[in-house]
Amino acid sequence: MPDPKQIYYGGDYNPDQWPENIWQEDMRLFRLAGVNLVTLPVFSWAKLQPDEDHYDFTWLDRILDLLHENGIAVCLATPTAAQPAWMSRRYPDILPVDEQGRKRTHGKRVNICPNSPSFRRFSREIARRMADRYSRHPALAMWHVANEYGTYCYCENCEAAFRTWLRNRYKTVDELNDRWNTAFWGHTIYEWDEIVVPSERNDDNKWYQPIMLDYLRFMTDANIACFNNEADVLRAATPEIPVMTNMSGFIKKIDQFKMTASMDIVGWDNYPSPKDDRSLIAFKHDLMRGLKGGQSYLMVEQSPGQQNWQPYNVLKRPGEVRRLSFQAIAHGSDSVLYFQLRQSVAGVEKFHAALIAHAGHEETRVFRECARIGAECRRLGDAVTGARSPARVGILFDWDNWWALELSSGPSRDLQYLPTVVQYYKAFHERNIPVDVLPYSADFNNYDLLITPLMYLQKPGVADRITRFVRDGGHLLTSFFSGLVDENDRVILGGYPGGLRDVLGIWVEETDALLPGAANSMRIVAPDDYLQGPYRCSLLCDLVHLRGARALAVYGEDFYAGMPCLTEHDFGRGKAWYVATAAEDRLLADLAGKIIDQLGLKAPLEVPQGVEVTRRVKEGRDVLFVISHLMDETTIDLGPGPRTELLTGAQLRGSVTLPAGDVLVLQNTRNSQ
Numbered sequence: 086m087p088d089p090k091q092i093y094y095g096g097d098y099n100p101d102q103w104p105e106n107i108w109q110e111d112m113r114l115f116r117l118a119g120v121n122l123v124t125l126p127v128f129s130w131a132k133l134q135p136d137e138d139h140y141d142f143t144w145l146d147r148i149l150d151l152l153h154e155n156g157i158a159v160c161l162a163t164p165t166a167a168q169p170a171w172m173s174r175r176y177p178d179i180l181p182v183d184e185q186g187r188k189r190t191h192g193k194r195v196n197i198c199p200n201s202p203s204f205r206r207f208s209r210e211i212a213r214r215m216a217d218r219y220s221r222h223p224a225l226a227m228w229h230v231a232n233e234y235g236t237y238c239y240c241e242n243c244e245a246a247f248r249t250w251l252r253n254r255y256k257t258v259d260e261l262n263d264r265w266n267t268a269f270w271g272h273t274i275y276e277w278d279e280i281v282v283p284s285e286r287n288d289d290n291k292w293y294q295p296i297m298l299d300y301l302r303f304m305t306d307a308n309i310a311c312f313n314n315e316a317d318v319l320r321a322a323t324p325e326i327p328v329m330t331n332m333s334g335f336i337k338k339i340d341q342f343k344m345t346a347s348m349d350i351v352g353w354d355n356y357p358s359p360k361d362d363r364s365l366i367a368f369k370h371d372l373m374r375g376l377k378g379g380q381s382y383l384m385v386e387q388s389p390g391q392q393n394w395q396p397y398n399v400l401k402r403p404g405e406v407r408r409l410s411f412q413a414i415a416h417g418s419d420s421v422l423y424f425q426l427r428q429s430v431a432g433v434e435k436f437h438a439a440l441i442a443h444a445g446h447e448e449t450r451v452f453r454e455c456a457r458i459g460a461e462c463r464r465l466g467d468a469v470t471g472a473r474s475p476a477r478v479g480i481l482f483d484w485d486n487w488w489a490l491e492l493s494s495g496p497s498r499d500l501q502y503l504p505t506v507v508q509y510y511k512a513f514h515e516r517n518i519p520v521d522v523l524p525y526s527a528d529f530n531n532y533d534l535l536i537t538p539l540m541y542l543q544k545p546g547v548a549d550r551i552t553r554f555v556r557d558g559g560h561l562l563t564s565f566f567s568g569l570v571d572e573n574d575r576v577i578l579g580g581y582p583g584g585l586r587d588v589l590g591i592w593v594e595e596t597d598a599l600l601p602g603a604a605n606s607m608r609i610v611a612p613d614d615y616l617q618g619p620y621r622c623s624l625l626c627d628l629v630h631l632r633g634a635r636a637l638a639v640y641g642e643d644f645y646a647g648m649p650c651l652t653e654h655d656f657g658r659g660k661a662w663y664v665a666t667a668a669e670d671r672l673l674a675d676l677a678g679k680i681i682d683q684l685g686l687k688a689p690l691e692v693p694q695g696v697e698v699t700r701r702v703k704e705g706r707d708v709l710f711v712i713s714h715l716m717d718e719t720t721i722d723l724g725p726g727p728r729t730e731l732l733t734g735a736q737l738r739g740s741v742t743l744p745a746g747d748v749l750v751l752q753n754t755r756n757s758q
């Protein structure tokens with residue numbers, strides 16, 4: 086992805102939902118708001134292709150020219166997330182069969198079978214025609230394929246494709262029987278054709294984890310194939326133009342490390358709920374940056390105000406969109422893009438905010454705030470586009486692990502991967518220690534500390550690589566319910582946590598699941614400046630035996646009172662910690678404090694609690710983002726400086742007042758490494 090030289094600012098635009106006489110007014114308002122990029126025509130396939138043999142691109146030609154005349158670039162979307170009704174009717178293989186086994190009728194969007202031959206043929210054809218027509222259009226800045234992939238299908242085409250996929254993966258039926266442990270409940274097969282999709286018609290999606298795990302992998306691959314089916318023709322026409330898609334903020338459905346490997350730049354849609362902890366939003370941004378090894382990404386959508394699909398659609402408070410926008414840039418986004426630019430007149434999204442509200446003019450709170458952000462993005466110029474975000478701490482995240490863990494029947498239905506990972510992340514993020522989110526395949530040697538909460542599923546070689554990393558001087562922080570199964574959800578025998586036993590210096594005999602509301606306590610064996618306790622713990626309690634590690638804390642209650650629940654192990658030149666239970670935030674915060682000091686990790690700037698700071702580096706120059714999440718003003722110390730505040734141009738040093746909810750973007754006047 087070439088450095089965009091500016092923060093992309095704008096978003097989804099649906100001019101085909103409006104009479105053309107409004108387009109001129111749109112241009113005036115876009116310019117006023119600082120819009121420099123619009124995404125279209127995401128859902129306009131029916132308008133672009135009225136029937137099988139006819140296409141009508143004339144209106145799209147006109148709007149692209151108009152945008153270009155107004156100095157606005159285009160993120161050109163293939164419209165394949167919503168196929169025309171005639172297509173579904175004539176080629177019903179396009180319509181998916183849902184998990185309950187029901188053949189869906191035409192409607193909504195992303196309502197496709199990802200293995201449908203007709204869908205593949207028609208979507209490739211419209212992509213090819215768009216590439217032919219617009220590859221030299223001066224407004225074209227990037228390609229956006231379809232919208233928020235994520236359909237699972239259970240139709241006959243998918244079933245056949247699943248069998249082929251399994252054949253490629255396992256080669257022989259015997260190997261599949263072994264890997265799926267089909268001897269359990271008589272699942273043994275003798276012919277590939279005996280495999281059926283794990284829908285609710287047979288309930289294997291609840292009762293048979295090995296098949297479900299592979300189905301999720303297969304559906305990821307099928308959705309990626311749909312993306313590549315179009316991306317290939319776009320790339321052939323315009324090798325220099327990046328191709329991406331916008332991934333849903335509901336990130337569980339598709340393995341996004343795999344998905345983004347096919348994309349030139351990561352794109353995602355950021356729709357936090359008002360109840361989300363700010364660490365969750367920060368984590369998702371860091372995850373997006375991590376998907377392509379630290380490369381900057383695009384925030385392709387966020388709402389400039391109210392949403393419509395939350396149960397309660399709280400207005401974004403004054404300053405909130407600005408704070409969320411700069412938080413995105415602070416974590417690695419090269420864009421601030423909205424859904425959408427003009428608010429719909431009808432349909433399910435008529436109460437979803439837009440840059441241009443139903444009032445139709447610029448005198449609205451939302452427009453004013455967006456125009457301010459647009460002007461500020463322009464002032465930032467290319468100071469941070471494409472910048473890197475150096476980090477010494479890496480947190481591992483893996484989709485197979487996520488799926489397998491939550492598919493597991495027992496020990497507790499309340500076990501959840503994402504919130505647990507975010508809880509560990511938060512302990513470091515709240516101290517403004519930069520964290521990279523890494524795949525299991527990352528080079529661990531670039532880090533001082535690896536955090537691997539709930540590493541339930543062990544991929545081949547990963548435990549060995551982690552063990553070597555610690556032996557050579559690295560540090561590991563991991564949690565309960567780790568190291569249990571292999572890639573096919575088969576338990577690693579010989580005592581938990583499988584391949585991590587040596588590096589952790591423990592073994593786990595059993596895991597107790599606590600009833601809702603029940604708790605145990607963690608008593609610190611030798612309280613120090615960091616760990617005082619007691620701390621509350623709940624959900625799961627591993628019953629741990631020491632094999633070289635020492636106990637930092639023991640359980641306070643129950644028949645396993647006195648058994649270790651937090652351990653530390655010196656291993657080779659490094660150290661490994663194991664948190665054997667779901668500890669309260671305070672324990673993780675205190676433990677993080679201890680580890681941070683032991684490792685000499687530093688925040689980019691010391692600031693009061695509730696102020697977020699990130700550091701980005703471009704061409705040897707540091708840019709610090711300082712974001713207040715506080716309800717009151719506070720004071721921060723910038724040191725002798727001076728630093729240039731890029732949004733205002735002010736030179737700042739020493740003690741500075743930071744108003745509630747405000748943002749500073751500070752460029753060092755000196756160079757860093």
Ligand code: GLA
Pocket residue numbers: 232233331354356386388392424434437
């Ligand atoms: C999704 C879609 C958009 C729009 C928004 C509304 O992210 O990609 O088309 O529907 O939600 O929040």
Ligand code: ZN
Pocket residue numbers: 181182198199200201238239240241242243244
């Ligand atoms: Zn299907």
